[in-house]
Amino acid sequence: MTQVAANHPVLDPVFAATFPKAALPVLRNPQLRKNVAHAIDVIQAKRAKLVAEKTDWQELRSAASAIRAHAIENLGAYLEEFEIRCTAAGGIVHWAADAAQARQIILDILRQENANDVIKIKTMTSAEIQLNPFLLAAGVNVFETDLAEIILQLGEEEPSHIVVPALHINRSQVREIFSRRMGLKDLSDDPQALTAAARTYLRQKFLTIPTAISGANFLIAETGGVAVVESEGNGRMCLTLPRTMITLAGIEKVLPRFKDLEVMLQVLARSATGERMNPYNSLWTGVTPGDGPQNFHVVLLDNGRSSILSKPTERQTLKCIRCAACMNSCPVYRQTGGHAYGSVYPGPIGAILTPQLMQMHHAQSLPFASSLCGACYEVCPVKINIPEVLLELRSQVVNQERKDLARFFDPMYLGLRIANLLFARAWLLHSAQFLGRIGISFFTRKDGWIHSLPSVGGKWTQTRDLRGFPKQTFHEWWAARGPATDPALSKEAT
Amino acid sequence: MRVSLFITCYNDTLFPETGRAVVSLLEKLGVQLDFHPKQTCCGQMHANSGFRGEAFSQAKRLVHLYRDTETIVVPSSSCVAMIRDQYPGLIDELGNDSLRKEFAALLPRIFELSEFLIDRLGVEDVGAYFPHRVTYHASCHGVRVLHLGDRPYRLLAKVRGLDLATLPNVDRCCGFGGTFSVKNAEVSSAMLAVKLQDVVSTGAEYCTALDNSCLMHLGGAMHRQYAGMKTIHLAEILASTQASPAEATL
Numbered sequence: 001m002t003q004v005a006a007n008h009p010v011l012d013p014v015f016a017a018t019f020p021k022a023a024l025p026v027l028r029n030p031q032l033r034k035n036v037a038h039a040i041d042v043i044q045a046k047r048a049k050l051v052a053e054k055t056d057w058q059e060l061r062s063a064a065s066a067i068r069a070h071a072i073e074n075l076g077a078y079l080e081e082f083e084i085r086c087t088a089a090g091g092i093v094h095w096a097a098d099a100a101q102a103r104q105i106i107l108d109i110l111r112q113e114n115a116n117d118v119i120k121i122k123t124m125t126s127a128e129i130q131l132n133p134f135l136l137a138a139g140v141n142v143f144e145t146d147l148a149e150i151i152l153q154l155g156e157e158e159p160s161h162i163v164v165p166a167l168h169i170n171r172s173q174v175r176e177i178f179s180r181r182m183g184l185k186d187l188s189d190d191p192q193a194l195t196a197a198a199r200t201y202l203r204q205k206f207l208t209i210p211t212a213i214s215g216a217n218f219l220i221a222e223t224g225g226v227a228v229v230e231s232e233g234n235g236r237m238c239l240t241l242p243r244t245m246i247t248l249a250g251i252e253k254v255l256p257r258f259k260d261l262e263v264m265l266q267v268l269a270r271s272a273t274g275e276r277m278n279p280y281n282s283l284w285t286g287v288t289p290g291d292g293p294q295n296f297h298v299v300l301l302d303n304g305r306s307s308i309l310s311k312p313t314e315r316q317t318l319k320c321i322r323c324a325a326c327m328n329s330c331p332v333y334r335q336t337g338g339h340a341y342g343s344v345y346p347g348p349i350g351a352i353l354t355p356q357l358m359q360m361h362h363a364q365s366l367p368f369a370s371s372l373c374g375a376c377y378e379v380c381p382v383k384i385n386i387p388e389v390l391l392e393l394r395s396q397v398v399n400q401e402r403k404d405l406a407r408f409f410d411p412m413y414l415g416l417r418i419a420n421l422l423f424a425r426a427w428l429l430h431s432a433q434f435l436g437r438i439g440i441s442f443f444t445r446k447d448g449w450i451h452s453l454p455s456v457g458g459k460w461t462q463t464r465d466l467r468g469f470p471k472q473t474f475h476e477w478w479a480a481r482g483p484a485t486d487p488a489l490s491k492e493a494t
Numbered sequence: 495m496r497v498s499l500f501i502t503c504y505n506d507t508l509f510p511e512t513g514r515a516v517v518s519l520l521e522k523l524g525v526q527l528d529f530h531p532k533q534t535c536c537g538q539m540h541a542n543s544g545f546r547g548e549a550f551s552q553a554k555r556l557v558h559l560y561r562d563t564e565t566i567v568v569p570s571s572s573c574v575a576m577i578r579d580q581y582p583g584l585i586d587e588l589g590n591d592s593l594r595k596e597f598a599a600l601l602p603r604i605f606e607l608s609e610f611l612i613d614r615l616g617v618e619d620v621g622a623y624f625p626h627r628v629t630y631h632a633s634c635h636g637v638r639v640l641h642l643g644d645r646p647y648r649l650l651a652k653v654r655g656l657d658l659a660t661l662p663n664v665d666r667c668c669g670f671g672g673t674f675s676v677k678n679a680e681v682s683s684a685m686l687a688v689k690l691q692d693v694v695s696t697g698a699e700y701c702t703a704l705d706n707s708c709l710m711h712l713g714g715a716m717h718r719q720y721a722g723m724k725t726i727h728l729a730e731i732l733a734s735t736q737a738s739p740a741e742a743t744l
Contacts (some may be wrong), residue, residue, distance in 0.1 A: 016681050020677065024555075024680060027680055027684050036586070120671070148519065154727075161687060202691070258535070286640060329667050331685050332678075332681055332685065335681055335682075335685055335688070366647040367544075368674065368678065369678060370671070370674065371667050371669055371670065371682070371685070372542060372632070372671055372672075372674070373636075373667035373671070374634055374639065375634070375640070375666075375667070377638070391541065391542065391544070391546075394542075394544030395541065395544040395545070395546040396545055398545055398546075399544075406614050412543075416539070416540060416543055416548070418544055419535075419539065419540070420545070420551070420552075422534070423503065423535040423537070424534075424555065425534075426531060426532040426533065433506075433507050449717055451718075456676050459675075459676035459679040460679070462679060462683070463683040463715065464683070464711065464714030464715050464718055465715075466714055467508070467713070467714075467717075469508065470509075472510060473506050473507055473510055474501050474505060474506040474510035474514070474531070475531060476512070478513075478517075478529045478531075479531070
């Protein structure tokens with residue numbers, strides 16, 4: 001049992017280890033690192049090619065950003081409009097303040113329908129509210145239908161990416177999982193054989209289970225419609241065959257007008273999977289007699305989103321359309337994959353979204369899980385300035401931690417406080433440089449380099465040397481050198 | 495032309511040879527130089543570590559210190575990025591009107607070294623001689639905040655004897671990230687390992703950049719691993735001549 005638990009990352013931010021700790025086992029796992037780097041390099045290259053062919057890409061980004069910003073600024077009004085239109089079209093809209101409420105609403109609907117089995121389209125929001133374990137505990141069998149989600153469910157794995165949740169698993173590992181769980185002894189790792197196995201497994205579910213749960217890529221206020229984009233068509237099966245459909249959507253997913261999809265679908269497909277258009281774009285509005293599900297519920301989930309909305313710098317987080325371009329471009333994610341983030345939302349967007357969804361009570365190590373290189377902001381199709389939000393959240397974490405007396409002598413905090421004193425007065429900085437040069441000389445080897453330092457410095461020297469301090473600082477040199485060496489310049493200078 | 499140098503805290507303390515190279519390079523180009531002895535830090539370390547208040551007080555100090563200077567040149571792309579990208583937000587939030595005005599007047603007068611050479615002086619050929627194979631690491635803030643583009647390459651192209659090697663994945667971070675390198679030391683090291691592989695694969699003798707912080711990171715790993723390469727700030731290459739070659743090569 002302990003073995004299973006150890007291999008099973010905790011994607012609940014309340015219980016997850018800090019990012020630096022959770023990253024350690026991944027950094028030592030060659031298979032995982034190769035799988036992650038290979039997968040995101042492939043998606044990145046496809047994205048770059050398709051973005052380059054769009055001469056108006058920056059204009060598209062600006063348009064997408066403006067649409068999302070407008071929707072978020074007027075979220076209340078658009079959500080009400082959505083509710084009115086969706087209800088008029090025969091849908092039933094539920095409002096859930098938090099994860100527990102959303103789970104209960106969904107369970108109540110399932111009970112009402114006497115549903116013991118349910119099929120699911122890939123939805124990260126359902127992972128956010130930990131819906132599957134809750135339903136299983138309540139006696140409802142949950143069957144994922146997205147290929148990646150099937151792999152994770154059968155392999156008892158956790159998602160490590162929001163678009164390609166099983167990206168950390170390669171095909172020979174998929175073969176192992178399918179062969180073991182589907183009882184297919186002679187299954188090969190040929191992609192066609194693997195998808196055929198999944199297809200056989202799925203067809204029977206589609207044809208026998210009349211209740212489905214989906215997420216939503218977009219909610220359209222103007223029409224009360226819901227949009228789901230996917231690559232496999234399994235989602236479309238879930239959207240058309242069942243009798244009852246329950247859609248779980250974060251409140252930020254709303255778009256004002258139907259025509260906004262023109263922009264959003266262009267940037268989403270290119271950013272997410274490096275495709276000109278998603279293979280399956282499903283749009284439906286309420287209920288149509290004789291066509292598709294006859295009972296349609298939408299559960300609108302807040303779960304911390306309103307609190308994000310109330311903060312001016314952080315609000316832009318809600319513009320996110322979950323394309324994952326930020327994680328695909330992130331040099332940190334490239335090394336660690338998703339599990340180290342301890343959240344269903346990994347990568348740069350997870351580093352800002354997760355602590356905020358936790359109202360800054362958990363996941364405080366995530367805003368620091370970035371080198372601030374800015375690659376995420378550069379590729380974000382809705383121009384979320386992720387580094388800016390990371391810095392804002394870092395300052396909130398520091399403000400929390402500073403109140404903690406135990407932090408007073410934390411070397412990092414102490415060092416930064418002392419540095420601040422020094423930077424305020426040049427003479428103090430210069431004295432500190434003088435003393436520092438003497439102090440550091442005890443750690444400097446004959447080759448002029450420092451190979452090992454104590455405390456925080458040891459974090460540096462565990463993998464890197466540091467050149468010893470030079471004999472003379474620049475300002476000492478400047479003061480000593482006198483007038484400029486070129487007589488013409490020194491004359492002018494006087 | 496009169497220029498005041500902001501040499502930055504870590505160049506002053508750890509890499510004075512970069513400052514000296516900037517002096518010899520700019521004086522050779524006929525620029526009159528000042529150095530304000532009271533300068534310390536731009537506040538980047540505090541800002542990026544979440545110490546906003548402290549970062550603001552350093553920002554305020556820097557703006558006051560340089561308010562009367564004509565042109566400021568900084569041989570560090572991330573410090574210029576700090577001033578351009580983060581000062582506006584800090585000063586908006588924590589400053590008053592007079593500071594906002596002083597900053598707005600100062601901002602257009604601050605140049606990163608390669609910007610100053612190409613945009614302000616209009617020179618690409620500074621008469622440098624550096625007979626070595628060199629690869630250029632485009633530091634993140636130079637690429638994504640300052641948009642330095644091909645400026646460093648144009649300068650390198652005119653250096654006599656220099657054999658420029660293309661760095662694969664040039665826009666990928668080296669993993670330094672300031673306090674990130676110790677707060678997330680293991681992840682940072684993993685990023686560094688990947689970067690170093692690319693750098694070493696070029697077969698260059700020197701890796702150069704416009705930011706000594708990335709170079710300190712890369713150079714630290716090169717030294718630890720006996721990689722047979724060194725780092726050198728671009729200013730030192732540009733200041734290098736046949737008569738006085740760069741210190742790093744001695």
